[in-house]
Amino acid sequence: MSVNRRQFLKRAGALTALGLGGSFVLTGIRGKIADAASQTPSYQKQKQGLVAKHWAMVVDMSKFKTEEDIERVIQSCDTIHNIPDFGNKKDEIKWIWKDDFEHTFTESKNEYLTENFKELPFMIMCNHCENPPCVKACPTGATFKRADDGIVMMDYHRCIGCRFCMGACPFGARSFNYRDPKPHIKTINPDFPTRTIGVVEKCTFCVERLEKGLKPACVEASKGGLIFGDLDDTNSEVRKIISSKFTIRRKSELGTQPSVYYLVGGEESV
Amino acid sequence: MHKGGRIIASLIIFVGLFTIPFFYNMGKANAGPEIDAQQLANFQSIEPSINMVANHPQLFNQWRNQFVQNGQTVYVNSEGKSIDISLEKLAGDSSNQFCVSCHNYTAVKPTCWDCHSGPEGARK
Amino acid sequence: MFEKALTGSKRYWAWIFFLLAVIALGVMAYLRQFNEGLGLTGMSRDVSWGLYIAQFTFLVGVAASAVMLVTPYYLHDFKRFGKLVILGEFLAIAAVIMCILFIFVDVGQPMRILNVLLYPQLHSVMFYDMCVLAGYLVINLVVGWTTLGAEKKGTPPPKWVKPIIYLSIPWAFSIHTVTAFLYAGLPGRFFWMTAIMAARFLASAFAAGPALLILLALLVRKLSKFDPDPGIGAIQSLVKIIRYAMIANVFFYICEVFTAFYSNSPDEMAPFKYVFFGLDGHTSLVPFMWTAAVLAIVGIALLIFPTRENKVLLPIALLSIFLANWIDKGIVLIIAGFVPNSFERVTEYFPSGNEISIVVGIYAIGALIITVLYKIAISVREQNQI
Ligand code: SF4
Ligand code: SF4
Numbered sequence A: 001m002s003v004n005r006r007q008f009l010k011r012a013g014a015l016t017a018l019g020l021g022g023s024f025v026l027t028g029i030r031g032k033i034a035d036a037a038s039q040t041p042s043y044q045k046q047k048q049g050l051v052a053k054h055w056a057m058v059v060d061m062s063k064f065k066t067e068e069d070i071e072r073v074i075q076s077c078d079t080i081h082n083i084p085d086f087g088n089k090k091d092e093i094k095w096i097w098k099d100d101f102e103h104t105f106t107e108s109k110n111e112y113l114t115e116n117f118k119e120l121p122f123m124i125m126c127n128h129c130e131n132p133p134c135v136k137a138c139p140t141g142a143t144f145k146r147a148d149d150g151i152v153m154m155d156y157h158r159c160i161g162c163r164f165c166m167g168a169c170p171f172g173a174r175s176f177n178y179r180d181p182k183p184h185i186k187t188i189n190p191d192f193p194t195r196t197i198g199v200v201e202k203c204t205f206c207v208e209r210l211e212k213g214l215k216p217a218c219v220e221a222s223k224g225g226l227i228f229g230d231l232d233d234t235n236s237e238v239r240k241i242i243s244s245k246f247t248i249r250r251k252s253e254l255g256t257q258p259s260v261y262y263l264v265g266g267e268e269s270v
Numbered sequence B: 001m002h003k004g005g006r007i008i009a010s011l012i013i014f015v016g017l018f019t020i021p022f023f024y025n026m027g028k029a030n031a032g033p034e035i036d037a038q039q040l041a042n043f044q045s046i047e048p049s050i051n052m053v054a055n056h057p058q059l060f061n062q063w064r065n066q067f068v069q070n071g072q073t074v075y076v077n078s079e080g081k082s083i084d085i086s087l088e089k090l091a092g093d094s095s096n097q098f099c100v101s102c103h104n105y106t107a108v109k110p111t112c113w114d115c116h117s118g119p120e121g122a123r124k
Numbered sequence C: 001m002f003e004k005a006l007t008g009s010k011r012y013w014a015w016i017f018f019l020l021a022v023i024a025l026g027v028m029a030y031l032r033q034f035n036e037g038l039g040l041t042g043m044s045r046d047v048s049w050g051l052y053i054a055q056f057t058f059l060v061g062v063a064a065s066a067v068m069l070v071t072p073y074y075l076h077d078f079k080r081f082g083k084l085v086i087l088g089e090f091l092a093i094a095a096v097i098m099c100i101l102f103i104f105v106d107v108g109q110p111m112r113i114l115n116v117l118l119y120p121q122l123h124s125v126m127f128y129d130m131c132v133l134a135g136y137l138v139i140n141l142v143v144g145w146t147t148l149g150a151e152k153k154g155t156p157p158p159k160w161v162k163p164i165i166y167l168s169i170p171w172a173f174s175i176h177t178v179t180a181f182l183y184a185g186l187p188g189r190f191f192w193m194t195a196i197m198a199a200r201f202l203a204s205a206f207a208a209g210p211a212l213l214i215l216l217a218l219l220v221r222k223l224s225k226f227d228p229d230p231g232i233g234a235i236q237s238l239v240k241i242i243r244y245a246m247i248a249n250v251f252f253y254i255c256e257v258f259t260a261f262y263s264n265s266p267d268e269m270a271p272f273k274y275v276f277f278g279l280d281g282h283t284s285l286v287p288f289m290w291t292a293a294v295l296a297i298v299g300i301a302l303l304i305f306p307t308r309e310n311k312v313l314l315p316i317a318l319l320s321i322f323l324a325n326w327i328d329k330g331i332v333l334i335i336a337g338f339v340p341n342s343f344e345r346v347t348e349y350f351p352s353g354n355e356i357s358i359v360v361g362i363y364a365i366g367a368l369i370i371t372v373l374y375k376i377a378i379s380v381r382e383q384n385q386i
């Protein structure tokens, strides 16, 4: 059965049918619902979601031995998050990648390091800084820190693409969609949105997985190389490692308080 | 007077131009979009207390902000029913033409499917 | 008053149509960018701001520099600037409009640009920058238009504009200070994170802006019957301001170089090395920076010695100073802020042809605004002179 034009108009309201169903039809939707409804609508979190006060990540360098260990981790993020591959460095988009010691920890390099150490591959992603300069810079609130768990999130709907956040982030964690990403994604994962031209993106600590009760994809793929947990919980694994072992963070002298810690030389277990 | 005449003439031309589409469509039967009544009823039941067809853009904007900004991904409607906020789930599988046919009919082009996967033919 | 812009000589119209043609090319280039994205520019993941934001930064300075005429004239009753002031205010209007256009063409999602006002973020310097720029545009439109209108009628400007004129003085300082804060507050961008950035910005602005203004005034004198400086020494007074501002600017720059190199801090030194000598074999900015350095010194020298009175050498000196500042702020400053990048690697930036067309198009829009506004001002003056 199909709806005829009169029924449709009645339901749509004449304005919407004319294509004018803009914001002036209803600005105070809340008030309107509350008037008509038996119960005020509300919003909730998913019940099975993982929660924390301060999500943090430990990168255990001892677990990244082979090229395969690294590729697997990067691939896991790239495929589920629809990361495009433009085939050039200029337009490149990446959420997690690797670099060597002297470029990751620019302030700590020294010329006497052995080749072995120099070539250690460090996994790099957004640090979800406690004190994020990208958030401070963003003029629209499209980059913001979640009050309850400290994740630095992106709202791609709101981003105007001014790239102030890219200038502000001292870690090079952010990428901009210089071109339409869709034609450059190998296979699109339909469960996760792609991004559109002209917005900035970065690692989000997999908020879409956390709310389903899953750990981040890279953590799952790392076979213990990436450890994820609540830094505010004294019993969590990340907290135990960070408080009892020697870990380093990128550019900690800038005061942004990164939440990604690197455990170097942590062979023995906690 | 001369000036006045010219103004009136240009006004008539102006009005004429702008009403061409109206005259063009006059007398043509307007069939309305091909929409399944059951689907429309389901759509309306998302939030029975408002006119969903007219107001869903505002409601969905609110959903989006709650989802992205506050991590609140479940909507409890005025009848106490919980609904997962998800454009993908809402729009159904790719063959489902509910959103597309109505948007096409009203010549509305939402940008949702620029990024979210959605029904066939929704992307520009 | 606007009707005055609609009558003019053949030469006037030829110039207008030339500008319109350049603008049309710019608009076409922009449409291409609008459809295909900022990938059409030379900007990259590492150098995420380029010519657009650099021009914006430079032009905020030009806009602010009107204050160098307004302050002496209105605050200290320095009558000599009487005929120049309106040219300064109109230059500021054109400059602010260009600034806004440069921001507009730089953002990736221009249709959403109002989000800055819909979701104002009080911790973002960019929000304040937008506010002060818009305010400055309104102030100058109101002041310029009413004072000129009063002059046309032969009456003194209405009383209510006086407070607005006074307001424009701190406001002019604020637009360039806030623009400097965009850069000076970013951790990890060592070329920008310096306490004297705002002071440097103001000094270079007060050199480049008035230099451009005098050049325009000389043109006006040549092309029309209206003389903005009929032997009253207005231009030479302004030259003094330019000279001191430029010396201050160079001094501040030397302070920066000293701090970086004497402290031997690698992060501080790297961008300076990049712009003067090249880094890791990347030298694209080196010729520009040395040209700017030479021009700055030539310009200052010509303005210190009596050569500043010379009809031929004065424009050369002013042009040198203008270009030196334009290279420093309109090219080098923004790009070198991203070199080396967060990983101490060097990615160079080369603007694309499309990008340059857009830049030229926006400058043509600015030139068109200046032409029209100056035409109006000149017509009013010529009329009153008769
Ligand atoms: S790493 Fe960069 S993008 Fe991530 S939170 Fe810190 S400053 Fe922001
Ligand atoms: S590019 Fe987007 S996220 Fe970054 S500062 Fe601008 S609006 Fe915010």
Ligand code: SF4
Residues within 6 Å of the ligand: A076, A077, A078, A081, A095, A096, A125, A202, A203, A204, A205, A206, A216, A217, A218, A219
């Ligand atoms: S946490 Fe998630 S988004 Fe971030 S790098 Fe890992 S997989 Fe990618």
